[in-house]
Amino acid sequence: MLSRVTTFAIDGLRSRRVTVEVDIRPGLPAFTVVGLGDAAVRESRERVRAALLNSGFEFPSRRITANLAPAALHKAGPGFDLALAAGVLVASGQAPPEMLDQWAFVGELSLGGEVRPCRGVLAVAEGARQFGLRGLVVPVERADEATLVDDIAVVAVASIKELVGFLCGELKTRATRAALVSKATSNDELDLADVRGQEAGVGALEIAAAGGHNLLLWGPPGAGKTMLARRLPTILPSLQREEALEITRIHSIVGLHSTAGLVNERPFRAPHHTISSSGLVGGGAVPAPGEVTLAHHGVLFLDELSEFARSTLDALRQPLEDGWVTVVRGQRSVRYPARAILVAATNPCPCGYAGVGDRCRCSEPDLARHRRRLSGPLVDRLDLCLSLQRPAIGALTQSKGPTSEQVRTRVEQARAIQSKRLRGLRATCNAQMDSRQTSDLVRASGPALSLLDLAYNASFLSMRGHQRVLKVARTIADLAGSVTVEREHVGSALALRQHGSRLGEAA
Numbered sequence: 268m269l270s271r272v273t274t275f276a277i278d279g280l281r282s283r284r285v286t287v288e289v290d291i292r293p294g295l296p297a298f299t300v301v302g303l304g305d306a307a308v309r310e311s312r313e314r315v316r317a318a319l320l321n322s323g324f325e326f327p328s329r330r331i332t333a334n335l336a337p338a339a340l341h342k343a344g345p346g347f348d349l350a351l352a353a354g355v356l357v358a359s360g361q362a363p364p365e366m367l368d369q370w371a372f373v374g375e376l377s378l379g380g381e382v383r384p385c386r387g388v389l390a391v392a393e394g395a396r397q398f399g400l401r402g403l404v405v406p407v408e409r410a411d412e413a414t415l416v417d418d419i420a421v422v423a424v425a426s427i428k429e430l431v432g433f434l435c436g437e438l439k440t441r442a443t444r445a446a447l448v449s450k451a452t453s454n455d456e457l458d459l460a461d462v463r464g465q466e467a468g469v470g471a472l473e474i475a476a477a478g479g480h481n482l483l484l485w486g487p488p489g490a491g492k493t494m495l496a497r498r499l500p501t502i503l504p505s506l507q508r509e510e511a512l513e514i515t516r517i518h519s520i521v522g523l524h525s526t527a528g529l530v531n532e533r534p535f536r537a538p539h540h541t542i543s544s545s546g547l548v549g550g551g552a553v554p555a556p557g558e559v560t561l562a563h564h565g566v567l568f569l570d571e572l573s574e575f576a577r578s579t580l581d582a583l584r585q586p587l588e589d590g591w592v593t594v595v596r597g598q599r600s601v602r603y604p605a606r607a608i609l610v611a612a613t614n615p616c617p618c619g620y621a622g623v624g625d626r627c628r629c630s631e632p633d634l635a636r637h638r639r640r641l642s643g644p645l646v647d648r649l650d651l652c653l654s655l656q657r658p659a660i661g662a663l664t665q666s667k668g669p670t671s672e673q674v675r676t677r678v679e680q681a682r683a684i685q686s687k688r689l690r691g692l693r694a695t696c697n698a699q700m701d702s703r704q705t706s707d708l709v710r711a712s713g714p715a716l717s718l719l720d721l722a723y724n725a726s727f728l729s730m731r732g733h734q735r736v737l738k739v740a741r742t743i744a745d746l747a748g749s750v751t752v753e754r755e756h757v758g759s760a761l762a763l764r765q766h767g768s769r770l771g772e773a774a
């Protein structure tokens with residue numbers, strides 16, 4: 268007898284419909300799975316066999332062939348177990364076939380017959396809706412994630428027994444819809460008010476958050492670079508539902524999403540400097556998203572920037588500019604989103620003390636090597652470059668600066684002004700405007716423009732730098748509630764960029 272079960276395979280960040288055909292006929296006992304599955308798919312034969320037997324069902328001692336169609340699509344992971352088990356149960360007459368037409372099945376099985384969580388359920392639920400299916404059968408732990416998609420019924424099963432109950436029409440659907448869980452959790456213990464002194468650093472962080480600008484912090488050890496960078500997520504605007512869905516989809520596919528329902532905080536990714544280019548921007552034999560994609564809508568923090576391999580940093584240049592990255596492997600090409608705020612931190616020289624009195628002990632070749640490692644084109648893409656010095660000794664006893672919540676309120680006001688200006692465009696904040704949008708939408712006063720031209724003519728800026736200063740000035744003006752960009756806004760933006768050229772001198 269033949270059965271057909273619908274399931275989905277993850278392809279990039281989307282799901283593709285897969286039909287599991289199970290054929291059982293007389294012959295020597297065998298269980299073959301064909302259809303370009305990886306090792307996990309081949310191993311699912313053992314899980315399905317043991318799960319059925321341990322749940323009190325029969326595993327037919329006949330010739331069983333399962334085909335995952337379309338056969339040309341690569342299939343990975345253990346999420347096909349549940350569909351295979353349903354296929355075997357129906358093809359062997361142990362469950363009726365009626366429910367298979369309108370439902371899709373995903374989930375991993377344990378040998379004992381329990382249904383385990385699997386990856387990418389949100390993308391699968393979106394696929395099920397796209398194909399007009401009635402609903403989706405998922406592991407209990409992933410039910411909240413599946414119910415994020417409207418117009419699709421969700422049935423959560425904990426075991427093979429419950430799966431059979433569902434196939435016999437005895438299990439009800441779940442209709443809960445996971446809400447945006449209120450506030451960030453793990454960020455709660457970090458607050459901007461912990462940072463004493465460093466007003467310029469806190470100010471630059473606020474501008475970075477308000478306009479989505481990339482930021483480089485450099486200075487001697489212990490100046491507070493890492494401390495500041497880790498507090499950036501606490502002042503970013505709260506997540507919109509669309510953004511949260513996008514993050515949940517990505518994190519669920521790579522297996523990072525452990526909570527139920529929607530991701531409720533912006534990602535903060537801080538990869539170690541030994542990371543490879545494919546780890547950073549995506550790649551691998553089976554293309555997987557990199558850190559820049561995992562940080563989408565959040566923060567990518569590269570601490571000790573000068574320790575990263577130059578080629579790794581250079582791989583970031585295109586994604587930073589475009590907001591997405593295309594990974595090509597063989598015949599396959601996958602496009603991943605990559606709109607994260609990049610924050611980088613570095614010491615000015617290998618010993619860390621260049622520019623701090625005469626403490627620097629680095630030789631000329633050391634300095635030259637350090638300078639070479641900081642990719643010039645990458646630094647040119649960083650809108651804000653700030654030199655942090657050790658706070659004065661009195662700073663620790665000073666009264667506290669603004670709290671994260673106070674700053675986030677200002678950031679959200681500035682973002683609201685930007686969304687109005689950018690309505691209908693793909694860009695959602697100043698940093699994302701392309702050159703045409705920058706020239707069309709940023710209104711600057713005459714003195715502001717002449718100051719910018721002066722800086723350009725004095726060779727402080729590249730053409731890209733010119734545009735970026737204008738965008739940062741726009742953000743500073745938005746924070747100040749000014750309709751046009753004035754000379755003082757350009758002045759502040761220039762001051763926050765020239766440190767970049769001084770970094771080369773100090774090193």
Ligand SMILES: Nc1ncnc2c1ncn2[C@@H]1O[C@H](COP(=O)(O)OP(=O)(O)OP(=O)(O)O)[C@@H](O)[C@H]1O
Pocket residue numbers: 461462463464465486487488489490491492493494495612613614619658
């Ligand atoms: N401005 C500050 N206010 C309060 N504490 C600070 C400040 N700066 C540094 N500290 C304290 O010093 C510690 C080290 O700071 P941090 O790790 O941010 O330094 P860093 O600039 O990243 O140094 P490195 O170059 O060695 O990485 C912090 O954990 C914090 O306790």
Ligand SMILES: [Mg+2]
Pocket residue numbers: 492493494570571612
């Ligand atoms: Mg540090």
